[in-house]
Amino acid sequence: MLPWWFWVLLWTVLAFATLLFLVLAGIRLFRGFMALAHEVGEAMDRSGASMDAEAEDRDYPEPTDRTPAGVAALFQDPDAARQGYEAGKLRRATARRNTRVKRKALRGQPQRVSDLELF
Numbered sequence: 001m002l003p004w005w006f007w008v009l010l011w012t013v014l015a016f017a018t019l020l021f022l023v024l025a026g027i028r029l030f031r032g033f034m035a036l037a038h039e040v041g042e043a044m045d046r047s048g049a050s051m052d053a054e055a056e057d058r059d060y061p062e063p064t065d066r067t068p069a070g071v072a073a074l075f076q077d078p079d080a081a082r083q084g085y086e087a088g089k090l091r092r093a094t095a096r097r098n099t100r101v102k103r104k105a106l107r108g109q110p111q112r113v114s115d116l117e118l119f
Contacts, residue, residue: 051083061099
């Protein structure tokens with residue numbers, strides 16, 4: 001059996017070690033938070049500066065004519081509905097291909113052979 005003063009000493013050392021660990025962890029957490037706050041401040045300064053710059057005019061594509069929403073396909077002729085669906089699908093694919101060709105031409109990137117419609 002160990003004397004009573006050993007137990008008091010042991011628990012005192014354990015309590016101080018726990019307190020020291022918590023203080024050091026708190027300091028590390030505080031420093032990490034301050035570094036994060038500094039980075040967020042710099043990011044906000046950069047984004048604020050980029051928002052103040054004059055914006056370039058964008059050339060938005062013309063809106064395509066689409067089937068109005070709410071047309072009840074249930075009451076349409078199935079052949080007409082299928083034909084409208086296929087036509088819209090082809091129109092959208094062509095618009096995507098044209099946009100892709102323009103974008104790659106602006107960037108100087110090589111074009112897909114299938115996009116050039118050579119065959």
